[in-house]
Amino acid sequence: MLKDITLGQFLPGDSPVHRLDPRAKILLLIAVIVFIFITGNYISLALVGVFIIAVILFTKISLKMYLKSMKMILFIVLFTGLINLFYGKGEPLVQLGIFTITEAGINNAIFVTVRIALLILASSVLTFTTSPTDLTDAVERLLKPLTVFHIKVHEVAMMMTIALRFVPTLLEETDKIMSAQKARGADMDSGNLIKRVKALIPVLIPLFLSAFRRASDLAIAMECRCYQGGSGRTRMKTLHYGKIDAYGAAICLVLLTGVILCNIFLPATVR
Amino acid sequence: MEDFIKVENVSFQYVSDVEDEPTVPVNVLKNISMEIKRGEFVALLGHNGCGKSTMAKLLNAMLLPQQGKVTIDGLDTSDEEKCYDIRKTVGLVLQNPDNQLVASIVEEDVAFGPENLGVDPKEIRIRVDEALKAVDMYEYRTHAPFKLSGGQKQRVAIAGIIAMQPKCLVLDEPTAMLDPKGRDEVIATIKKLNKENGITIVLITHYMDEAVQADRVIVMNDGAVLVQGEPHEVFSQVELLKRHRLDVPQATELMYRLRGRGFFSGVEQAQLPLDSDECVAVIDRIFKQKQAEE
16 A cells, blocks of 8 residues: 555666756756746647656656556546636636536636646656655755754754655554554454544554654664764765756756747736 | 773663652662773673673763773773764664664665764765675665665664774674574674774674674673683683573583583583584594594
8 A cells, every 4th residue: 555655756767867966856846847837828838748748758767657646646636627617707608507617717627737737747757766865965955055044954854864764664664563463353454434543553552662762773873873963064975066957957948938938929828 | 902992890870760660770780890902802791681782882982981981992981072082983883773774775874974974075985885895785885775684784784883984893782683694694794894804893692602703702790790701711611601590602501511411521611612613523532532542
């Protein structure tokens, strides 16, 4: 069950997208998300869509993986689309009791659906092509300026690293505890929702206990390895922006120009 | 050889801080003293709760002695400013390999120690590669720790300490959670580090077959040193160890019992074998003697 989660999963590879600096990838993702939301008509939306699909093909990761990540949020996407369908002013095209569908409503629905879908696809590109450690590293470095406001950026990044490190360990532990409880006759797969939630308590309590014990052990181990917080710490892997990142930025700039031109010279379909 | 670690008249007690419980202080260490020489391989034995783990934490300033003094390479552990110098000199490896690894990639975990010390990135790279080669885990450097076996994880944990270039390694029951294969791997690694890199080793263990491989054995009982010396000296005192419900190696036990029944009376108590190879040699020798006599 827990193994099916594709969001945040890293798929190693050697595509140009994989080789981008993780910081550049995060910044470019933010840029593309902004593009998705400033599109005002179908042409510019299609432009961004084609760009994202091109990037997806570039990653050389099977489309199945992307579809899987879409599947998880499909319901939310369709539901938002449906709500938007009835939300639009103007001449009613169809009247269904109290619901009216207008042309603006149809446009809104299509835009919202496509925008959310593109958003998920673009984010999947980032998580699929970047290792979690690279990601936390990049976040730490990008947020470094915030230390001016006394935000403990290093500590947050360290917590992310440790959390990621212990996800598989704790999953394994959960499996073990569940097997142990089942061996003692615990019934976890039947009964109504309340019964099932109650059946989880004997799993959660030992899991929490063991997590605390692990945390205490880890703290000792980290102290033994002279951990003193972020100051005075160096990193083995230093990140460098390279030529490939410049190309990435240039391509995004071209896309931005395209979107803006479309917005200016073509009539807007949605506001 | 000079004394590298000096423990002088150290006492330590824990006070239970659980509410609703009488706060009876538990004396874990009672006026204990020991010396460990540079480059030595020492095994520390004893029951659960005899103070071994407390001793391990005293050796790298994780705990400070309440009475007495611990000196590491001339540095007093109670000097707070020197705390990180001491931890850099004496690396501590713990029992559970899963709980010691910080990063989700092997080489990044090994780099954690030197990164904390503020070593130059290029130098860290060199140290990480050397450390991983020393524990024979170099080809696994880009793997995720959770996919490794217990013995491999423990060797990565050792590499993480080695990368800080310590002079001494204290291992607190590093093989307790491992299968026999993982145990052999870890012990072989420890011995190699001791012989080839000249790192002083303090191995805390429950396994007698690990202890017999050390240069010197220190047996602790109830917060004090019961007996210490070379493995042969210590394990020949079978009666003393038995009286304190401590084990002796199986080979020693076998020969001791056979002697008790009147067999092999030609074997001196100080020559009791420590492992199966020695045991075979002794039996072989006795039989050959007998044959020659007949």
